[in-house]
Amino acid sequence: DTGVSQDPRHKITKRGQNVTFRCDPISEHNRLYWYRQTLGQGPEFLTYFQNEAQLEKSRLLSDRFSAERPKGSFSTLEIQRTEQGDSAMYLCASSLRQGTDTQYFGPGTRLTVL
Amino acid sequence: GQNIDQPTEMTATEGAIVQINCTYQTSGFNGLFWYQQHAGEAPTFLSYNVLDGLEEKGRFSSFLSRSKGYSYLLLKELQMKDSASYLCAPSGGYNKLIFGAGTRLAVHP
Numbered sequence: 626d627t628g629v630s631q632d633p634r635h636k637i638t639k640r641g642q643n644v645t646f647r648c649d650p651i652s653e654h655n656r657l658y659w660y661r662q663t664l665g666q667g668p669e670f671l672t673y674f675q676n677e678a679q680l681e682k683s684r685l686l687s688d689r690f691s692a693e694r695p696k697g698s699f700s701t702l703e704i705q706r707t708e709q710g711d712s713a714m715y716l717c718a719s720s721l722r723q724g725t726d727t728q729y730f731g732p733g734t735r736l737t738v739l
Numbered sequence: 740g741q742n743i744d745q746p747t748e749m750t751a752t753e754g755a756i757v758q759i760n761c762t763y764q765t766s767g768f769n770g771l772f773w774y775q776q777h778a779g780e781a782p783t784f785l786s787y788n789v790l791d792g793l794e795e796k797g798r799f800s801s802f803l804s805r806s807k808g809y810s811y812l813l814l815k816e817l818q819m820k821d822s823a824s825y826l827c828a829p830s831g832g833y834n835k836l837i838f839g840a841g842t843r844l845a846v847h848p
Contacts, residue, residue, distance in 0.1 A: 658835060667743075667826050667838030668782065681833055716781060718836075725789075726834045727772070730781040 628652075629731035631717050637737045638707055645703045646734045650719030657700050658728060659692055660716040661685070668716055674700060675722065707738045741765045743839030745827050750845045751817050759812045759842045761827030769830040773801050773812045776824045776841065785812070785825075814844075822846045 628651040638644050650657050655676050660668035671690070673681045676697035686692075689707075694700040704711055714735050718728040742764045751757040763771070770789035774782035788794055788803035788810060800813040812825055824843050828836040 656834070660836075660838075665840065667828070667841050668836070670835045670837070673833050673835055675833070681835065720834065722834075725770070725787045726830075727784050727787060728834070728836060729784065730774075732781050 629717060629719055629729055631715075631731040631734050633734055634732060635735050635737075637739065639739050640707060640709060642707055643703065643705045644707060644736065645701055646715055646717075646736075648700045648702070648717030648719075648731055650698070650700070650717070651721075651729060652698075654719035654721050654729075655697070656720045656722050656726070656728075657694055658718045658720075659700070659702050660718065662714045662716055662733075663712075671702075704736075707736075709738045712736055712738045741831075741837050743827055743829070743837060745825075745839050745842045747840065748843045748845070750847060753817055753819060753846055753848050755817050756813065756815050757817060757844065759814070759825050759827075759844070761810045761812070761839070763808050763810070763827065763829045763837075763839075765829045765831050765837055767831040768805070769834055771801075771803055771810050772828045772830060772836060773799075773810075774826040774828060776826060778823075782826055817846050819846050819848070 657674040659671040662668040674694040714733045717731045720728045773785040776782045786801040824841040826841040
């Protein structure tokens with residue numbers, strides 16, 4: 626158990642609906658990352674928070690995607706007007722900005738857009 | 740540009756040794772991580788290299804050559820439970836991980 630939790634674990638939605646995912650990092654970790662993984666591929670970086678500040682967003686993150694980490698603890702990732710191409714596993718990882726800065730991943734949220 | 744190259748699939752026999760190679764080109768480099776990922780599960784941390792050379796952790800070892808953009812993961816005394824995907828991930832700016840498609844390892848009795 627790495628300590629990172631994500632909710633929900635699975636989400637099925639219809640195209641055009643909005644969805645929101647939550648990530649709770651390991652409590653003392655100040656860095657939080659979101660990645661997306663499709664079948665047969667490695668995870669792709671989406672966005673990064675240091676405490677509450679969103680410091681980097683991938684070009685993969687279209688205007689329909691927004692992420693927050695309001696108090697520097699948990700984070701949410703919202704997808705508006707979902708498309709079938711958004712179907713993927715959404716992974717959250719956290720790390721402590723010192724030492725090896727190893728990222729520990731949560732179990733992921735599997736999104737299926739019908 | 741950024742590019743991570745690993746073999747797509749490998750097979751090995753229980754009890755044997757296998758080496759998974761990774762070459763990379765990234766625009767920034769802080770270090771290189773190896774993760775293991777079983778089907779349907781999240782990646783789990785295996786090893787980290789920031790300096791050239793070999794890091795050993797039990798049955799797993801990882802090697803890095805920064806000048807060559809090359810790393811390998813060595814798995815000894817293979818067990819059936821080692822059947823998984825192995826992901827090579829250099830870290831770039833803000834330590835974000837840059838993953839390739841990974842290597843699917845199948846261990847046979």
